[in-house]
Amino acid sequence: xxxxxxxxxxVMEVRNYIDGEWVGSGSDEYREIVNPATMKPLAKVPMxxxxxxxxxxxxxxxxxxxWRRTTPLTRARHFFRLxxxxxxxxxxxxxxxxxxxxKTIDESRGEVRRGIENVEVxxxxxxxxxxxxxxxxxxxxxxxxxxxxxxxxxxxxPFNFPFMVPLWFMPIxxxxxxxxxxxxxxxxxxxxxxLMELVDEAGFPPGVINMVHGDAEPVQAILEHPSVKGVSFVxxxxxxxxxxxxxxxxRGKRVQAQCSAKNFLVVMPDADVESTVPGLLSSFFGNAGxxxxxxxxxxxxxxxxxxxxxxxxxxxxxxxxxxxxxGLEEGIQMGPMQAVPRKQRVLGYIEKGVEEGAKLVLDGRxxxxxxxxxxxxxxxxxxHGVQPNMTIAKEEIFGPVMSVLHAGDLGxxxxxxxxxxxxxxxxIFTGSxxxxxxxxxxxxxxxxxxxxxxxxxxxxxxxSGMKDSFFGDLHGQGRDAxxxxxxxxxxxxxxx
Amino acid sequence: xxxxxxxxxxxHGQLEDRLAEALRSLARLHPEAAGALxxxxxxxxxxxxxxxxxxxxxxxxxxxxxxxSRPMDEDEYxxxxxxxxxxxxxxxxxxNEDTVIRFCRDAAEDSNQLIPGLPQTFLRLAKRxxxxxxxxxxxx
Numbered sequence: 001x002x003x004x005x006x007x008x009x010x011v012m013e014v015r016n017y018i019d020g021e022w023v024g025s026g027s028d029e030y031r032e033i034v035n036p037a038t039m040k041p042l043a044k045v046p047m048x049x050x051x052x053x054x055x056x057x058x059x060x061x062x063x064x065x066x067w068r069r070t071t072p073l074t075r076a077r078h079f080f081r082l083x084x085x086x087x088x089x090x091x092x093x094x095x096x097x098x099x100x101x102x103k104t105i106d107e108s109r110g111e112v113r114r115g116i117e118n119v120e121v122x123x124x125x126x127x128x129x130x131x132x133x134x135x136x137x138x139x140x141x142x143x144x145x146x147x148x149x150x151x152x153x154x155x156x157x158p159f160n161f162p163f164m165v166p167l168w169f170m171p172i173x174x175x176x177x178x179x180x181x182x183x184x185x186x187x188x189x190x191x192x193x194x195l196m197e198l199v200d201e202a203g204f205p206p207g208v209i210n211m212v213h214g215d216a217e218p219v220q221a222i223l224e225h226p227s228v229k230g231v232s233f234v235x236x237x238x239x240x241x242x243x244x245x246x247x248x249x250x251r252g253k254r255v256q257a258q259c260s261a262k263n264f265l266v267v268m269p270d271a272d273v274e275s276t277v278p279g280l281l282s283s284f285f286g287n288a289g290x291x292x293x294x295x296x297x298x299x300x301x302x303x304x305x306x307x308x309x310x311x312x313x314x315x316x317x318x319x320x321x322x323x324x325x326x327g328l329e330e331g332i333q334m335g336p337m338q339a340v341p342r343k344q345r346v347l348g349y350i351e352k353g354v355e356e357g358a359k360l361v362l363d364g365r366x367x368x369x370x371x372x373x374x375x376x377x378x379x380x381x382x383x384h385g386v387q388p389n390m391t392i393a394k395e396e397i398f399g400p401v402m403s404v405l406h407a408g409d410l411g412x413x414x415x416x417x418x419x420x421x422x423x424x425x426x427x428i429f430t431g432s433x434x435x436x437x438x439x440x441x442x443x444x445x446x447x448x449x450x451x452x453x454x455x456x457x458x459x460x461x462x463x464s465g466m467k468d469s470f471f472g473d474l475h476g477q478g479r480d481a482x483x484x485x486x487x488x489x490x491x492x493x494x495x496x
Numbered sequence: 497x498x499x500x501x502x503x504x505x506x507x508h509g510q511l512e513d514r515l516a517e518a519l520r521s522l523a524r525l526h527p528e529a530a531g532a533l534x535x536x537x538x539x540x541x542x543x544x545x546x547x548x549x550x551x552x553x554x555x556x557x558x559x560x561x562x563x564x565s566r567p568m569d570e571d572e573y574x575x576x577x578x579x580x581x582x583x584x585x586x587x588x589x590x591x592n593e594d595t596v597i598r599f600c601r602d603a604a605e606d607s608n609q610l611i612p613g614l615p616q617t618f619l620r621l622a623k624r625x626x627x628x629x630x631x632x633x634x635x636x
Contacts, residue, residue, distance in 0.1 A: 090552055106502040110557035164557070286557070323499060330503040456557060 004328040007092045008099050012043040014189050014213055016052055017196040019059035020206025025213065026051040031186055036102040036336045036376035037326040043100075045189045048214015053181070053221035056210040060152040060179035061227045063207030068149050068177040070205075072126040075175050079122045081202040086116050093194045097163050098327040100190045102335040102376060103287050105327050108163075115167035115195075117459040118477065122171030128482050129176055141494045147486035149177030150229040150254075154222045156244065158234045159338055160290045160398075162188035163195065168463060168476040169232040169256075173485045174209060178229070182211045183222060187339055189213050223247040230254030230484065232476060234292070236396075237422070237468045245471040256484055257471040258463060260396040261292045261424030264417040265453060266439065268410065268430035269302040273311055275451070276429045277318050283427070283453030285322060285334050285380045289400040290342065292469070293425050293447065293454050297386070297393055298404045299413045312384070312404065316362055319380050319402075326372060336369075336376035337399060343378050346399030350381055353392040353403070358383040364400060388416055396422070410435055418444045423466030425455045446470060498568040501610050504603055505551045507570055508618075511596050512544035514575040518592060526582045529635045536628055543621050547614075554611035564606045573599045586636050590629055597625045 014033075015022045025046030033043040046052075067075070086093070090112060097108040121128075133144035153173045157166045166182045174180050184192035196211050212218050222228055223244065230253050233244040240257035248255045265283060267276060283295035298315075300308045327335035337343040347365065354360055360383055367379025378400060386393050386403040393403050407413035417426050427449030428439040436450045446464030447455035457463050462475035474484040498504050516537040523533035575592045578585035604618035 087552075104500070104502070106500050106555065107557055109502065109552065109555045113552065113555050114557060161557075291557075330506045331497070331499055333500060454557070 002329065003326060004095060004105060004330070006099060006328065007095045008042050008190065011041050012190065012193070014043050014045040014193055016046070016048075016056065016213060017200070017209075017211040018052075018056045018207075019063075019210065020200065023055075025049065027214065027217075031215075033100060033187070033190065035099050036338055037328075037372055039373045039375050043190055045186055046213050047186065048183075048212055048218035050217060050221040052212045052214065053218045053225060056181045056212045057152055057154075057222075057225050057227050059207035060181055060210055063205060064149075064151050064179045067174075067179055067205060067208050070177070072129055072175070072177070075177065076123045076125050078202055078204050079119050079125075079171060079175055082198060082204075083116060083119045083123065085198040085202055086112070086119065089194070089198060090116075093163060093191065095328060096194050097191045098335070100188045101159070101162060102338050103327050104332050104335050105330060107287055107335075108327065111161055111164045114456070114459065115164040118164075118167040119171045121459045121477075122175040125172070125175035128172075128479070129486065131488070137492070140496075141492060143490065143492045146489050146491060147176070147482070148489055149485065150487055151178060152181065152227050153178050153230045153232070153485060154181040154183065154228050155232045156219055156222065156235070157182065157184050157192070159185035159187040160287065160292075161234075163191035165234050166192060166195070168234075168459075169481070170209065172477075172481040174204075176482060176485045178485055179207060180209050181222065181228070182209070183218055184211065184213060186213065186215045219243070220247070223253075224251065226251070228253060231256075232484075233257040234259075236260050241468070241471050254474075254484060255472045256474060256476055258292065258465055258476060259469050259471065260422060261294075261465075261469050262296050262394065262396050262420050262422045263294060263425040263427075264297045264299055264413075264420070265295045265449075266299045266301060266407070266410075266413045266417070266426070266428045267311065268428065268432065268435055269304045269307050270431040270435075271311075271429035272431060272451075273314060276311075277314055279429070279451070279453035280315060281318055281322065284402045285319065285400045286454065288334055288337055288378070289346075290338060290398050291454075293456055294398075295427075295453055296397060296401075296403065297416075298402055299407050299416060300404060301407050301410060301413050303408070308406075315402075316382060319362060319382060322380060324367060324369070324377065324379060334380065334400065336372075337378055338376070340375050342398065343376055346378060346397055346401060349392055349395070349397045349399070349401060353383050353386070353390065353401075356390045356392070357385070358387075358390060358392060358403065359385045388419065394420070410438060414439060414442050418442075421468045424469035425449065427451075427453055427455060446475075498570055499564055501551065501555065501564070501607060501614075504564065504568070504607060505547060507573070508547050508599065508603065509544045511573060511575055511599060512540045515592055515596055516540040518575060518578055519589065522578045522585050522589060525585070529582065532631055532635060536631060539624075539628070543624070546621065547617060550613050550617045551611060554613055556611075564610070566606050568602055568606055583636055586632055589632050593625055593629050593632065597622045600625065
């Protein structure tokens, strides 16, 4: 199998992008970024410091008045240019994403495409940002709502979608007239470096879009900085709730914190087996299970043993056939975990599942990575006989592990889904419209799939989420995003 | 075996490139037919780019792009170098066209639920390639 050409040569020294310049960090602490498939070093990224954030926010604050006065049409044109550049560099960016994250090239291309879709939506800002009005609310008095930008916004991005997630937020924030600071994950900063190179080439004015690398210290600095009007975060519920939401909201900032998940996929006895199996494979094992929309618990409904056993046997066979390897080989269907600690975490959950009495029918620990180092590689695992109170059924594993549970009927399955602390996504596979409607109506989840395994909303719809999967009120993407990044000002006027 | 959409697109690109290369080398050997053959070669490159564009515009992390419903065997689709007299070489070129038409039809069927527009584009290319056969036959 041929490995595609690797766009990252040698070891990059990653720099911040502030006020239109590539600048070094004030921190002298660095992390080595390695390709998780080959374990070869790719880059050195600074861990960042408060001074870096202050410089970036100051630049963004300074750029805000002029950018706010730039017409929406002109702001949109910057995004048209960025879109053209992203198309031109589509393959390079996709390969960088695979190199730093480990996901397959198909998955990276899909991620880059969905990032570009958010840029495309931002080009429609002259229409999206319109307010509304009504004449003669009283004699000779008119009332209108105008949407105005607020100032500096920031995004704290996760490792699992290093390119797409910052683009859920930045394009709408900036197109509505705000200025921006991106803090990429310190594990996967290179996709954002590529994006900022293109932002620079697209000719955005200095200070409008900035990037600061690092870990906890810059996060805290963003949350505390008085000029930052709002923060978008994607990551764990613990950090999202206890750090980002609390710290930012207590300072009067807007917050949208998209967090952990435990997603249930419910299979009814009338599900179409042929189309359901590939959907489930993609859902459970796509991105090596490292996604907040990944399938985690497979709930088989009913007591038709023949159907259930046949379905699970097919599922297992298909899972065993998944080709694992370096994502830059075109035929690979699952890459490694993004880093060693993530694999260790998943291994801990597999051990826990065995300890608690679930039956491990497919053991991903036995996967042999062949020519590649074993460090981050892990095969897919399947547990049967999982009970709802087991740890593996309740906690987010964030890896390629499927837990199979059983429910007597649809009502029991919905109860199981709703008992979870999380409410990110749930899917039902069925041939019955009645069952699908009931599921959609009753299930307490932000993103619901009907015969779809991975419920990833398009850029013009909000990426929803409920319960411990989301903290805030307005979600990323779609009209929610326009409202999050703008103030609705009401104007009532009379001209005597 | 071809199991992913990326692999499918890559193999299609290789087949079109080989087709174009074979037609160009045939054009060099038989200048009397060079105009038509080079035009067909250019068209193959366009076909490669058309599919690549549809793939890149439609690929997403949301659906099952990583999993073809039925894996395809790449060994079933080989493009040969046309050799010998013009007549012999054109016969090989016609067989090559048949191979790529078969690939496009199989790809349309196997990529049916993956990416919007991809199966239809493969089918459209298969139809266009049928017309190319008439051009090759007319050169004999």
